[in-house]
Amino acid sequence: MIAELGHYALVLAFMVALVQSTVPLIGAHRGDAVMMDLARPAALAMFLLVGTAFAALTYAYVVSDFSVINVAENSHTDKPMLYKVSGVWGNHEGSLLLWITILVTYALAVALFGRNLPPTLRARTLAVQAMITAGFLLFILFTSNPFLRLDPAPMDGRGLNPLLQDPGLAFHPPMLYLGYVGFSMAFSFAVAALIEGKVDAAWARWVRPWTLLAWMFLTLGIALGSWWAYYELGWGGWWYWDPVENASFMPWLAGTALLHSAIVVEKRDALKSWTILLAILTFGLSLLGTFLVRSGIITSVHAFASDPTRGLFVLLLLGVSVGGSLMLYAVRAPSLKGGGLFAPVSREGSLLLNNLLMATATATVLLGTLYPVFADALKLGKVTVGPPFFNAVFVPLMVPLILTMAIGPMLSWKRGDVKGALARLWLAAALAVGVFVVTWLLAGGGLDDVMAAVGLGLAVWLLVGVAVELADRVKLFRAPLGESLRRAGTLPRAAFGMTLAHAGVALVVAGVTVSSYWKEERVQVMVPGQTVTVSGWDFTFQGAREVQGPNYDAVEGSFVLSRDGEQIAVLTPEKRQYTSPPMPTTEAAIHTTGWADLYAVVGDAAQGQPGYVTRLYFEPLVPFLWYGALLMALGGIVSLTDRRHRVGAPTRKKAAAGPAAKPAGA
Structure with a gap:
């Protein structure tokens, strides 16, 4: 019933x-x-x-x-x-x-x-x-x-599915959907504005909180999915450019561009037509992700269904909603003329460059995700587009983007002074160059080490740059401390939110760079009492035993983790066999120092010899990925508390003082 x-x-x-x-x-x-x-x-x-x-x-x-x-x-x-x-x-x-x-x-x-x-x-x-x-x-x-x-x-x-029986996956889909679906509000506001034929600063102020809320949830959802893949799949990685990973990443990129372009609409009454288009495309990419997950045209551990009928329905829904809104956009867009003019070197110009780079990055990921599908449909053979392609075309787009993220907030609206902005960022530039040189020399000074040094240098540039920008706003070290504190108290919360979000990006860049270039891995058969050293950390295998879970059987390995003869932790990874449905899974054991992770996986018993197959990893700066994602989300929360982002918050005017304000007969 x-x-x-x-x-x-x-x-x-x-x-x-x-x-x-x-x-x-x-x-x-x-x-x-x-x-x-x-x-x-x-x-x-x-x-x-x-x-x-x-x-x-x-x-x-x-x-x-x-x-x-x-x-x-x-x-x-x-x-x-x-x-x-x-x-x-x-x-x-x-x-x-x-x-x-x-x-x-x-x-x-x-x-x-x-x-x-x-x-x-x-x-x-x-x-x-x-x-x-x-x-x-x-x-x-x-x-x-x-x-x-x-x-x-x-x-x-x-x-x-046993892979989904995990706390990370219990909360990952709701968080992801709160982001995906949240962009429907920006889409609805955009279509409503097209119907009315009016897009102005007030409209941008209405749509920004909903876009920011969706972006915040999608950031957390992607981070949770990455964290789950890192510790649950047992391969020591956190991102593989999987088609379903890309399906959530594309609306995040487009949504980030939408957030920044809406600022220009609100502040300068410019980029109105572009912002409407971004709102439509961001939700369209969310629907495209739904289609990819449910159509069966891609293979992924994340995919829900493989029913072509369902996929066709989602494709039809995508065509009607996005196609219809784009037709309306084509009719109405010519009337959405921008108001404020601005020079290329200005705050608006930096935000526009941000948008162009984000849009190009989104198109790149979209091409790499869908090309194998089109190639298969056109009988061009089976084509695989993997991490080498995405890393080669995506990473170069991020370099100018990160450089601009530190410079842009230092520029004035309408017309900026790039020399003056760079002069105020001398400390960030000096530290970034210093980190680049030291990193490159320590890494070996070869051509292959340049990108690692560039990545760390960019992270330092952005992290110090956002700190300098905030200090510049409150005149830190240029005015008495009391005045600086007073200025900090009067700053809009959105300014602090931007600082936190950009600092979070810097941490993510550092984590991605260091974990990609300096990760260490050892794969071997180990017998009880054997020790393997990974980057100065000793993993001593104590053996394995069978354990019983609530709905699975498992082989649990035991490793004593030590450094310089001092025991640090005991790691107990598992190889599980679920009974309903029958399926094996790997449960990694991870010890974190806050700066790095020590990661152990136990596999099957070795064939023809005693011992078990084991994989041991040293994962430097991987925790910075999660710190950065949380900091970005925290920046979104802080920005949402800004009174200017409260939907419908009116500005109350104080009654005029004096005789004119007195009631009749007073």
């Missing part, structure tokens, strides 16, 4: 979505306030209905209702409760329901917190959001119903 209630709630939600996507639009066209106001209660009704469906599916998983096909195929009575709940979105149907739930949550947030939005813009935005929701509700109802029954019901389920 609960499952049928969930299914019925989705049907009703679809009907509400049809109403919400049409009536407010008509009302906005006619100037009918009653019809426009219908969007808000409709958004609430749709949230309650979709929330009911999601709760019904979650209940079926929690109580192990194997009469529901989705539960029977993706759960098991022996699963820990965390993975019973995360199993709700650990499959195609459930993840699609989570997607729709987040869609209606964002719409409800706009309905509740966008009270001071212009009525016509709010009505049109919620209507466009309802159109997207209606499309996905059609998708789930006709091709991916999560509430289908199974008769007779099995005694137990098949279980969740």
Whole structure:
């Protein structure tokens, strides 16, 4: 009965979505306030209905209702409760329901917190959001119903993919979807603005918080996925340019460009047409990622489904939503004339360069991801595009981008002084050059060592550069300390958010560079008592034993980690064999110093000789990847608390003092 209630709630939600996507639009066209106001209660009704469906599916998983096909195929009575709940979105149907739930949550947030939005813009935005929701509700109802029954019901389920039975993967999809789907709000605002034919500074101020929120969640989602791949797959890496990794990275790149271009619209009334186009393309790339994951045209450990019918539906939805919005853009874009003019060397110019580099990087990743698909479809043979291609074409684009990230904030709006900006960045330049030279010499002074030295030099340049920019704002060391503190207290929080986010990028660049060039790996067969030294750290193998987990059997290895004769930690990696469904997994054991990770993996027993196959890694500066991602997300949170980003926050004027302000008869 609960499952049928969930299914019925989705049907009703679809009907509400049809109403919400049409009536407010008509009302906005006619100037009918009653019809426009219908969007808000409709958004609430749709949230309650979709929330009911999601709760019904979650209940079926929690109580192990194997009469529901989705539960029977993706759960098991022996699963820990965390993975019973995360199993709700650990499959195609459930993840699609989570997607729709987040869609209606964002719409409800706009309905509740966008009270001071212009009525016509709010009505049109919620209507466009309802159109997207209606499309996905059609998708789930006709091709991916999560509430289908199974008769007779099995005694137990098949279980969740063991690779997904991990805390990182329990939270990774919701975080990723909050980012993916969050960009739908920027898309809805953009289409609503095209319908109205009006894009101005106020529109940019409305759209920036939603874009920033989506970008923050997507940053955390990508970081969680990278962290999961690092410690769960047991290969010692954190990024492989996997097609599904790229599917989340592309909207992140486009969304970053959108964030920066919206600043120019708000501050200088320029780049309006470009910003609208970016909003459309960013959400389009989110839909493209959904298509890649569900179509079966790519092979990935992250992919949910391989049903061409479902993939065709998503492709149709992508074509209608993005194609339709691009047609509207083609009609309306010529009327979106920019207001403020600016010189190439200016704050606007640096943000434009940022956009061009980000857009080029996005196109590069898109080409590398889709080229094998097109080559296969055109019978050109099987083509593999892997890390060498992406590293060769993507990394050079990041060098000028990082250089500009430190210079841009030092430039003035409209017309900047690049010589003056560089003069204030002398400390950053000096330290960056010093780090480059020292790194290059220590690495061996060869041609192959140049890129490693460049990477570390860029990280230092950006990290020191953002610190100098913040110090320059508050006149640190150029004014009394009390005045500097007062200036810091009056700075908008978005300024601190930018500093934190850019510092996070610097940490990520340092982590990527050092872990890529100075990682050490040892692969060997080890017997109990044997010691292997990796970069000055001693791994002593104590042997292996069989252990029993809640729903798996495992071989657990034991390594004593020591340095200079002093024991530091005991590492216990596992080689697991799950029973439902049958599948082996590798569980790495990691000890971190905060600056580096010591990483141990135990494999199968060696054939024809005693001992076990082991892999040992020294991973320098890998923790900086996670520090950097968290710092970027923290920058987003700090920026969101800026009063200027609070949707609908009015500026209250103080009453004039004096006789004129006195009430009559006073």
